[in-house]
Amino acid sequence: MTATSVETKKAKSCCGPECCADEAPKAEAAKPAAAPERMVAEVREKYGRIAAEGGSCCGPNSCGGTSEVPVSLGIGYSPEELAALPEGANLGLGCGAPLAALAPRRGETVLDLGSGAGIDVLLAARAVGEEGRAIGIDMTPEMLKKARANAAKVGAWNAEFREGRLEELPVASASVDAVTSNCVINLVPDKSKVFAEVARVLRPGGRLVISDIVLDGALPERIERDVYAYVGCISGAALRERYFGWLRAAGFAEIEVLKDVDYLAMLKDTAPEEAGAVLERTGTKWEEIEGRVRSITFRARKAA
Numbered sequence: 001m002t003a004t005s006v007e008t009k010k011a012k013s014c015c016g017p018e019c020c021a022d023e024a025p026k027a028e029a030a031k032p033a034a035a036p037e038r039m040v041a042e043v044r045e046k047y048g049r050i051a052a053e054g055g056s057c058c059g060p061n062s063c064g065g066t067s068e069v070p071v072s073l074g075i076g077y078s079p080e081e082l083a084a085l086p087e088g089a090n091l092g093l094g095c096g097a098p099l100a101a102l103a104p105r106r107g108e109t110v111l112d113l114g115s116g117a118g119i120d121v122l123l124a125a126r127a128v129g130e131e132g133r134a135i136g137i138d139m140t141p142e143m144l145k146k147a148r149a150n151a152a153k154v155g156a157w158n159a160e161f162r163e164g165r166l167e168e169l170p171v172a173s174a175s176v177d178a179v180t181s182n183c184v185i186n187l188v189p190d191k192s193k194v195f196a197e198v199a200r201v202l203r204p205g206g207r208l209v210i211s212d213i214v215l216d217g218a219l220p221e222r223i224e225r226d227v228y229a230y231v232g233c234i235s236g237a238a239l240r241e242r243y244f245g246w247l248r249a250a251g252f253a254e255i256e257v258l259k260d261v262d263y264l265a266m267l268k269d270t271a272p273e274e275a276g277a278v279l280e281r282t283g284t285k286w287e288e289i290e291g292r293v294r295s296i297t298f299r300a301r302k303a304a
């Protein structure tokens with residue numbers, strides 16, 4: 001993580017625990033493991049609100065109300081990539097820049113899991129050209145509406161956005177060359193189902209590059225039970241060994257971590273008020289969680 005990226009996270013932490021604190025999720029202290037569909041509903045509501053209200057977390061005056069561009073440069077997008085996007089496609093919701101490592105080729109079909117307002121689908125559509133396709137899946141209608149409008153703005157007719165859940169992809173088996181996803185799988189209660197679905201839709205030998213949050217150590221139960229921490233991409237995250245175990249069980253090999261950043265240390269340094277608030281609310285000490293929440297980007301391949 002460069003100094004720039006740390007600085008830009010300070011500007012806006014859309015996946016931070018206190019984002020949207022003025023619009024509290026309804027399920028107070030629901031334990032995610034005990035109420036998975038309730039957490040999915042919270043996630044859909046939160047991201048629907050973000051899509052409806054514009055480019056910042058909860059509207060232009062929340063979360064610092066700063067530009068998405070420096071945030072995205074900080075997590076790895078190039079200025080050239082960002083310049084190619086229509087306004088509103090980049091909501092600053094990712095935790096990495098997986099598409100560059102995925103390197104889509106002309107003519108390929110690329111699938112983006114949890115496509116938001118379309119940032120990675122539109123970049124993939126450009127890379128695969130007219131003979132290829134880029135497909136985004138999202139469960140939030142407001143995000144899909146925004147993504148389709150963004151594709152129309154740039155005439156990306158090879159980009160398509162489908163409503164659906166990552167646990168049951170509306171995609172034909174063995175129809176996709178490459179899969180990507182940016183800061184989404186941590187929000188899905190049953191991650192093993194997601195990887196099984198990715199294996200089903202990828203062609204033999206197909207590849208993936210994903211950015212996501214994983215845990216290097218369990219979180220205190222007080223944070224695990226916190227809804228803000230769940231929709232803020234922290235407590236929905238799985239232990240790294242379990243996460244990669246599910247990936248391997250789904251039939252993936254050649255797993256390689258390309259980037260590994262201490263997500264909460266970054267938050268502590270750069271947005272101490274946000275980090276402090278989640279600790280205070282849940283009565284947690286820094287030492288109990290330090291180093292455990294990781295923002296990673298990894299690649300893997302389905303057996304040929």
Ligand SMILES: C[S@@+](CC[C@H](N)C(=O)[O-])C[C@H]1O[C@@H](n2cnc3c(N)ncnc32)[C@H](O)[C@@H]1O
Nearest residue numbers: 047093094114115116138139140165166182184
């Ligand atoms: C943190 S945002 C990331 C959006 C996009 N990848 C980006 O980088 O801007 C998470 C997105 O995943 C979607 N999502 C979360 N859980 C999902 C699920 N189980 N099935 C389908 N979409 C989901 C949300 O609606 C939201 O648009």
